Amino acid sequence: MADLGDTEPSVIDLGPDQKPITEDLICEMVSWTPRRVKLASDSFWPNVLQQPSGDYRNWLLVLPFPETFQNAFETMCFDVTHRVHVAENNRCCIFLNDSHSDGGKSVNRAKAWIKTVGQHIAIRDRLALSFALDYRMESGDPQKKKTVVGDLCRRAKLYEGSTSHDREAAKQLAQLCMDSLQKLTCYDSADCVVAMPSSRLKKTFDLPSYLAGKIASATGKKNLCDAVRTVKQRKQLKGLPVDEKLDALKGTVRVDGNAFQGKTVLIVDDLYQSGISLNYVAMLLLEAGARKVFGLACEKTSTNDDNIP
Template sequence: MAFNFDMRFLNVPPKKITRESLIDFINDTSATKRLCFAMREQSMPLKEGYGKDVLKWFNLPFRDTIGPILEEMLGIHVCSRKDGIGCYYPCKKVEEVHALQQFVDKYRSVVFLRDKLDLSIALSMRELEVESGARTYLGQLEYLVKYEDDVDRTGEKEELVKAFESILSDFPFFKYADYICAVPSSKNFMRDIAARLNRFPDISSAVCWADKQHVAKNTEDGMTKFEMLEHSGFAIDSAVDLKNKSVLLIDDLYRSGITMQYIAMKLKEAGASRVFGIAIIKGLRNK
């Protein structure tokens, strides 16, 4: 796959997605695939320094997504470990420690994801712990809009739009996408949210809607989620020229991410150079 040297995305080399590579990634449960500083086990990425001139070590379970964002926003390049597990940055200046701590504090709720998309995040976890099962603020909003829509949920939708706009204002790359695409669903509220995002005001030229028939719940026994998607009649709007274009793919809930990654594969097959993903919430599972 030829690299597209779009100046907006120089720190984000495009990933190649094939059916085989996607299935291999889905089946690989050996490494962490989500990072959220609000999670108890991931809340303290800055560790006490050791070694010459190191004040703090900034440790992460992977470089995907958060690495390019940190490099673009803070000029900090996190390095992959030699053993291939996680990445790190040795803070040798007080200013670096402060900048990273401020980043952690400000984006504590954001979920950085490791998957086959070029960059992928969720605005929040759905819940933070198994024991209580209590939904986060955005988790509750998503639930109300999606499942309790028997009353007017305009206010809740506006809150979700504000959450998307806030991240698009702060984070690089995502806001420069050429098209926005809502993951197809039997519910239309994600299309509504996409249409309200101020960065994509011209719906006729800035929104690429993918079209997928609703997947019936009573599928053939033993059929995997990937096989369900392959039999769901998913298609890309052929009227939209995606060649060398970037696409922002949005969804409400990211569980395993199979659906979003499958659609990203199809978008790239249609010519898209990069596919970025933002979900409202991430399910609690770590893989």
């Protein structure tokens, strides 16, 4: 028998799948429709779990896109026998293969998963996972009032020209992030946390960095915010047209190539608009040796291409 004492054990990866990210793929992503959905409240997608019909005996989930949803389901419901089919219209169909014979087990698991995931904004982008806690405005409608998360973000940020921010609001946001991560167990495999680097070189208080630090401390994941940093001040992207955002980012962020080898990285940001900045940093992390990149934002704007207040 061969001596296996010096053989490195193989790594069994049950976490979310990570596909490549390039500048061209980021630009393509911006044109996708839809880009986000909240299953619990968005009326355009009311029937996720569908009963058997015709000759087919099993239940299935029909989701608006495979990005985020497929990885989240396969990680959180890894013990549910299923088959995934992505239709031509990019609808993600997850067939519960044993639902006709398991006494309701797989259907109940699917219902619990829908309830958990459905309270968050699932985002369609190039990351392995991408969620936001909530919309900025209720139901994602810019004509409605701010959500609790949207109001907390407004109060917690240190805006340019301001000298103070609401520390209690920042603390509450951090707790909401940690509550969501505890429920969304698809994030469990992340082993380090970083913040989306600020557009400014010097900032007395940076909300994403504060949130990333609190998450790292509470979860025991390594805080690697210092390994992803702004090296050149840039314009704030939220006021730029989509086709100018990627160019504005280039050369302004540096990633420590030695810090992320083989790691699964969670990027935290306060705001998700087009997602170009988050996906650009994710691309840099993958180029630096990261295995996967997850994203978690506090608020999702009403649209992907302009600055809704």
